Amino acid sequence: MRGEAGPASTGPKSKPKWDGFMSVTTRFTLYYWPIPFRGCFVSYLFAYRDHPLAMAGADDVAELRARPPGEQPVPFIGPPVLWDREANLYLSQMPAIVPYVARVLELFPKTPADEALAMKVLMDCNDVLMEICNYNGSKMWTPEAWRSFRGERLPRWMQIFESSLDRGFIGTDAPHYGDIGTFALFGTMTRCLPELAADLKAHAPGVFDLCERIGAQPSLKRFRDAEEAEFGQRYCGGQIEASIRAMLAADGLGAAAERA
Amino acid sequence: MRGEAGPASTGPKSKPKWDGFMSVTTRFTLYYWPIPFRGCFVSYLFAYRDHPLAMAGADDVAELRARPPGEQPVPFIGPPVLWDREANLYLSQMPAIVPYVARVLELFPKTPADEALAMKVLMDCNDVLMEICNYNGSKMWTPEAWRSFRGERLPRWMQIFESSLDRGFIGTDAPHYGDIGTFALFGTMTRCLPELAADLKAHAPGVFDLCERIGAQPSLKRFRDAEEAEFGQRYCGGQIEASIRAMLAADGLGAAAERA
Numbered sequence: 001m002r003g004e005a006g007p008a009s010t011g012p013k014s015k016p017k018w019d020g021f022m023s024v025t026t027r028f029t030l031y032y033w034p035i036p037f038r039g040c041f042v043s044y045l046f047a048y049r050d051h052p053l054a055m056a057g058a059d060d061v062a063e064l065r066a067r068p069p070g071e072q073p074v075p076f077i078g079p080p081v082l083w084d085r086e087a088n089l090y091l092s093q094m095p096a097i098v099p100y101v102a103r104v105l106e107l108f109p110k111t112p113a114d115e116a117l118a119m120k121v122l123m124d125c126n127d128v129l130m131e132i133c134n135y136n137g138s139k140m141w142t143p144e145a146w147r148s149f150r151g152e153r154l155p156r157w158m159q160i161f162e163s164s165l166d167r168g169f170i171g172t173d174a175p176h177y178g179d180i181g182t183f184a185l186f187g188t189m190t191r192c193l194p195e196l197a198a199d200l201k202a203h204a205p206g207v208f209d210l211c212e213r214i215g216a217q218p219s220l221k222r223f224r225d226a227e228e229a230e231f232g233q234r235y236c237g238g239q240i241e242a243s244i245r246a247m248l249a250a251d252g253l254g255a256a257a258e259r260a
Numbered sequence: 261m262r263g264e265a266g267p268a269s270t271g272p273k274s275k276p277k278w279d280g281f282m283s284v285t286t287r288f289t290l291y292y293w294p295i296p297f298r299g300c301f302v303s304y305l306f307a308y309r310d311h312p313l314a315m316a317g318a319d320d321v322a323e324l325r326a327r328p329p330g331e332q333p334v335p336f337i338g339p340p341v342l343w344d345r346e347a348n349l350y351l352s353q354m355p356a357i358v359p360y361v362a363r364v365l366e367l368f369p370k371t372p373a374d375e376a377l378a379m380k381v382l383m384d385c386n387d388v389l390m391e392i393c394n395y396n397g398s399k400m401w402t403p404e405a406w407r408s409f410r411g412e413r414l415p416r417w418m419q420i421f422e423s424s425l426d427r428g429f430i431g432t433d434a435p436h437y438g439d440i441g442t443f444a445l446f447g448t449m450t451r452c453l454p455e456l457a458a459d460l461k462a463h464a465p466g467v468f469d470l471c472e473r474i475g476a477q478p479s480l481k482r483f484r485d486a487e488e489a490e491f492g493q494r495y496c497g498g499q500i501e502a503s504i505r506a507m508l509a510a511d512g513l514g515a516a517a518e519r520a
Contacts, residue, residue: 069416074380075423077387077416089373095355096379103372113349116360120334123353127337135395156329156337163335 028101029054031061031081036192036227037236038094038129039080041122041184042101047223048180048214049105078136095122102177109176117169118178124164125185128157129236132189137240146247150199158203161186165206175214182207183214191228192235195248288361289314291321291341296452296487297496298354298389299340301382301444302361307483308440308474309365338396355382362437369436377429378438384424385445388417389496392449397500406507410459418463421446425466435474442467443474451488452495455508 028046030053032039046053061079069075073083076092082101083090091097099119102108109115131153134141141149161182165171170179186207190197201208215221235241288306290313292299306313321339329335333343336352342361343350351357359379362368369375391413394401401409421442425431430439446467450457461468475481495501 069419069423070426072423075420075427077384077420087373089376091376091380093380093383095383096376099379100372100376112360112363113347116349116351116356119356119359120351120353123355124337130390130395135390135398138395139399159329160335160337163329163332166330167335 026052026054027084027086028052029056029083029085031056031064031083032079033061033237034058034231035234035237036184036188036231037133040188040227041094041125041181042080042082042097043223044180044184044220045098045101045105045107045177047220048175048217049107050219051105095119095126098122098177098181102180107175107177107180109178110174114176117164118176118181121161121164121169121178122181124157124160125181128154128185131157132244133236133240134243137236137238137243140239140243141247143247143250146251150247150251154196154199155203158186158200158207161207162204165204165210171206171210179210179214183211187211187215188235191224192233193244193248194233195252286312286314287344287346288312289316289343289345291316291324291343292339293321293497294318294491295494295497296444296448296491297393300448300487301354301385301441302340302342302357303483304440304444304480305358305361305365305367305437307480308435308477309367310479311365355379355386358382358437358441362440367435367437367440369438370434374436377424378436381421381424381429381438382441384417384420385441388414388445391417392504393496393500394503397496397498397503400499400503401507403507403510406511410507410511414456414459415463418446418460418467421467422464425464425470431466431470439470439474443471447471447475448495451484452493453504453508454493455512 030039030042032042032055043053043055061081064072064081065076065079074081074090074092079092080094080097081090081092082097084100091100099108099115099122109118130136131149134145161170170176170182186200186204190200190208190211197208200211215224235244288311290299290302292302292315296303303313303315305311321341324332324341325336325339334341334350334352339352340354340357341350341352342357344360351360359368359375359382369378390396391409394405421430430436430442446460446464450460450468450471457468460471475484495504
């Protein structure tokens with residue numbers, strides 16, 4: 001996922017290439033890699049509301065990302081980037097995009113306190129993403145580090161979400177972007193890495209149920225089925241995903257040995 | 261900074277100890293370590309507005325942090341945590357606390373688009389913090405990794421902030437939490453690690469000037485002078501701060517050798 005930006009385009013600034021392949025009537029376009037990881041925090045808001053969202057191709061994402069900051073439509077290091085054609089606004093940073101979109105889609109909490117708590121939940125999601133991909137894949141998982149993550153750190157995070165649910169930060173009758181974010185985190189984690197579903201059920205049974213409920217919403221379910229049909233169980237991509245899967249496989253062998 | 265939470269308190273739940281040492285008339289209390297790093301993104305908002313903020317002691321921070329999530333006033337992994345006594349609200353996650361406080365202190369942007377761009381800038385700050393402390397000190401800096409960070413990644417980030425300034429996301433006549441955040445990031449970085457001031461001036465001269473301007477605001481200057489008198493140039497603390505300083509010292513020796 002990570003990696004220094006490629007060489008900047010040296011040619012003359014041309015009209016963006018992606019104009020051709022999306023409807024001009026679609027207000028929002030998401031630039032992200034063809035993996036769910038951080039992008040699904042945005043796309044699932046649209047899917048939940050059955051609201052149109054155009055998806056840019058990976059080549060276009062790579063091209064934007066490689067430009068010098070002054071030539072990017074918004075200066076950024078990594079996607080997701082959202083383009084709001086109506087507002088003539090490009091926006092980077094998942095935790096900035098999500099509340100912006102949530103306001104439009106009426107998935108925004110009602111009071112400043114609830115808004116702050118939704119952002120707290122979203123930032124917790126963001127931190128867990130950082131941790132499971134070992135900080136943007138800056139190093140591969142070792143058995144020792146993984147044992148500490150799966151045995152202590154991830155359970156603690158799951159308990160934190162369960163406690164956030166118990167306190168009504170999420171899981172109320174008025175779902176907001178904190179709920180969809182919790183689903184984007186744990187629903188995606190357990191879909192792509194099904195070995196971890198038992199961990200979630202053990203440490204955060206209420207959050208497990210919340211994810212089941214949100215994932216059953218018809219338009220979101222359709223979107224995810226299409227996503228899975230196209231990309232399978234791909235999660236965060238790259239070597240770091242292979243590293244996570246190797247650790248899970250070794251855990252599985254260990255569990256099998258214990259059962260034997 | 262990082263480290264697993266200590267053993268949970270097993271004694272009976274007692275009244276918080278910090279009630280004694282702060283005025284009961286202070287609405288806001290910040291729980292953070294005695295370092296500026298992430299905490300100053302909150303405290304500088306108050307200092308800029310000359311608004312009272314009580315600071316909890318490190319022992320109290322450690323005690324809250326060590327509790328099981330269900331017994332914390334808000335479930336969290338690491339500080340900062342803000343207590344709003346008037347709203348009876350505890351809030352974790354710096355990027356959730358800052359906009360919440362900024363609304364109260366009238367350092368909040370006026371439109372949803374400006375609000376989203378302020379959050380984008382704050383998240384950029386958050387990412388740079390993560391990178392300079394090598395992901396919460398999860399590993400120490402090596403000369404090779406540092407060379408890549410100081411030579412490529414940090415300049416790119418600085419250019420991103422400069423471009424954000426050029427586009428008016430920050431640096432306007434109506435400073436908001438994105439401006440104070442930019443100062444909390446780069447003003448603090450260059451105060452505590454003055455070797456990096458030349459880097460900022462080279463790659464983001466406008467941001468350098470913005471930080472000078474914000475840092476000259478009288479009530480904020482008083483707060484920072486008091487902070488420096490008490491804690492000196494301490495930055496992110498721990499072994500990772502020592503690792504950063506070792507890299508900067510080695511860079512300095514290299515530069516001296518080139519001059520010789």
